[in-house]
Amino acid sequence: MAEPRIFVARSEAAAPFYIGIDLGGTSVKLGVVDERGRPMSWLALPTHRHSSAQQTVQRMGEAVEQVIADAGLTRDEVIGVGLGSPGTMDIASGMLLEPPNLPEWRNYPLRDRVAEASGFPVTFANDANAAAYGEYWVGVGRGLKSMVMVTLGTGVGSGIIIDNLAIDGHHSTGAECGHVIIDHRPTARMCPCGQPGHLEAYCSATAVTKRTQEALAAGRPSSLSARLALGDELSAVLVAEAAAAGDALADEIILETAHFLGVGVTSVMNVIDPAGVVIGGAMTFGGNATPLGRRFLEAVRAEVRRRAFPVPAAKTKIQYAELGADAGFIGAAGLARLTHRRRDRIGNVER
Numbered sequence: 001m002a003e004p005r006i007f008v009a010r011s012e013a014a015a016p017f018y019i020g021i022d023l024g025g026t027s028v029k030l031g032v033v034d035e036r037g038r039p040m041s042w043l044a045l046p047t048h049r050h051s052s053a054q055q056t057v058q059r060m061g062e063a064v065e066q067v068i069a070d071a072g073l074t075r076d077e078v079i080g081v082g083l084g085s086p087g088t089m090d091i092a093s094g095m096l097l098e099p100p101n102l103p104e105w106r107n108y109p110l111r112d113r114v115a116e117a118s119g120f121p122v123t124f125a126n127d128a129n130a131a132a133y134g135e136y137w138v139g140v141g142r143g144l145k146s147m148v149m150v151t152l153g154t155g156v157g158s159g160i161i162i163d164n165l166a167i168d169g170h171h172s173t174g175a176e177c178g179h180v181i182i183d184h185r186p187t188a189r190m191c192p193c194g195q196p197g198h199l200e201a202y203c204s205a206t207a208v209t210k211r212t213q214e215a216l217a218a219g220r221p222s223s224l225s226a227r228l229a230l231g232d233e234l235s236a237v238l239v240a241e242a243a244a245a246g247d248a249l250a251d252e253i254i255l256e257t258a259h260f261l262g263v264g265v266t267s268v269m270n271v272i273d274p275a276g277v278v279i280g281g282a283m284t285f286g287g288n289a290t291p292l293g294r295r296f297l298e299a300v301r302a303e304v305r306r307r308a309f310p311v312p313a314a315k316t317k318i319q320y321a322e323l324g325a326d327a328g329f330i331g332a333a334g335l336a337r338l339t340h341r342r343r344d345r346i347g348n349v350e351r
Contacts (some may be wrong), residue, residue: 005326008038010072015341016079017071019064019120020333022127023047023085023110024099028056030063032071032078033333035260037138039326041070053105054113061117069210079340081120082332084130085110093173094124117236123336127328129166129175134331135278140322144275145345148268149321150177150261151281155192156200160272164338176206182263199264205236205258205283212239220248240285244292254285258296262303269316278306280321289321 013034021030024047031042040213043063060175068078086097096102111124125133126220130150132141133347141147141161151157155172156178175258178200179193188197189207201207213234224234224242232238242250265277279297286293305313323330 005039005042006195007042008034008039009069013040013071015077016337017073017077018333018336018340019067019081019118020130020327020329020331020336021060021064021081021083021114022130022332023083023296024328025086025099028060028063029329031069031326031329031333032067032073033057033330033337035337037134037330037334039330040073041067042326042329043070044069047102049105053102053108054108057110057113057117057274060114061085061119064118066118070325075119078138080123080336081114081118082112082123082125082130082334082339083111083334084125084127084328084332085333086127089126090171091124091125091126091168094122096173103251104136105211121339123332123339125166125332125335126159126168126172126175126199128157129159129161129168130329130331130335131157131280131327132161132278132331133334134323134327134329135280135321136161136331137334138330139278139327140319141276141278144317146272146274147276148175148177148265148272148274148277149278149280150265151321152203152205152261152279152283154206155204158268160268160274162272162274166222177264177268179265180264182260182267199260202251202260203231203264208236208239208253208257209234211256212250215249215253220249224246224250236283240283240292242286244290254292254296255299258299259303262300263307265300265318266304266307268308269304269312273312274316276317276319278321280324280327284320293320 008134029044032040088097096108111122115122135141136147146162149159160175160178179198181197183197189201191198191201239250285296301318
């Protein structure tokens with residue numbers, strides 16, 4: 001059961017205030033965040049895949065009004081909006097190009113439309129970089145100068161933050177660590193993006209399910225066979241449940257996933273040399289709260305120690321994320337804060 005969301009009261013909040021919006025394929029999460037990164041209000045609304053982009057944006061504008069009121073603020077007290085979005089994009093122009101879960105939103109001027117609907121300037125960002133910035137600013141990465149975040153779910157997302165800068169890249173495709181090549185062989189697994197050998201093809205929840213399915217089809221013994229015979233659907237969650245109960249095949253699949261993730265993380269470390277690596281997303285096997293989650297994390301760390309240069313292998317912090325699903329909207333608000341502070345020509349931005 002998720003921990004209850006805690007909001008800072010208006011009387012205790014630190015001005016100025018920002019709104020963060022986390023656009024997803026199934027829902028939009030947004031809320032007001034104060035100067036110290038503390039949520040003051042929060043709201044989620046369904047994306048409605050079959051609604052037009054403009055209809056959803058209009059509802060986002062109405063939701064902005066609601067979260068401001070819920071926080072006990074007036075519009076004049078809010079500085080700006082940060083917007084994190086999935087899919088390929090042109091960040092400089094504010095265009096959403098080809099979002100995989102929102103086909104009606106192709107080539108849509110999302111940043112400007114949200115600015116019109118909300119009445120605030122909008123800072124546009126990749127959703128994974130927004131979530132990474134949330135963890136960097138006020139989550140498990142606070143105090144670090146640089147950080148890589150990898151999120152494990154249906155796919156593998158990632159974000160890179162260096163000295164308060166989200167690495168977007170020249171073509172707005174920076175920090176796509178899920179597409180690091182970890183297998184160059186002709187037999188490499190195919191990534192959903194259409195290219196072989198990518199980290200996502202080995203470490204996503206989809207990949208865990210597929211590798212388990214293949215092992216069962218090859219006749220590997222597992223308690224999962226009985227579960228499937230009873231009508232359960234094979235998923236990464238089911239594999240994790242079996243591993244936690246002592247199933248050898250399920251445990252092997254999960255630790256093999258940790259091995260692949262360690263290979264990918266080492267490759268990124270060799271390029272970025274970050275102070276920390278954060279692992280988040282829906283597939284952390286319970287994270288620090290469960291023995292399986294702790295074993296998974298330690299297996300990733302062990303693989304990095306085997307492969308990385310000695311100093312970063314010993315000193316790079318590899319940890320689970322802390323903010324959960326709130327990282328996206330908090331980080332988006334944090335990026336809006338950075339934009340505001342830079343516009344005001346404040347030199348060294350303090351977190």
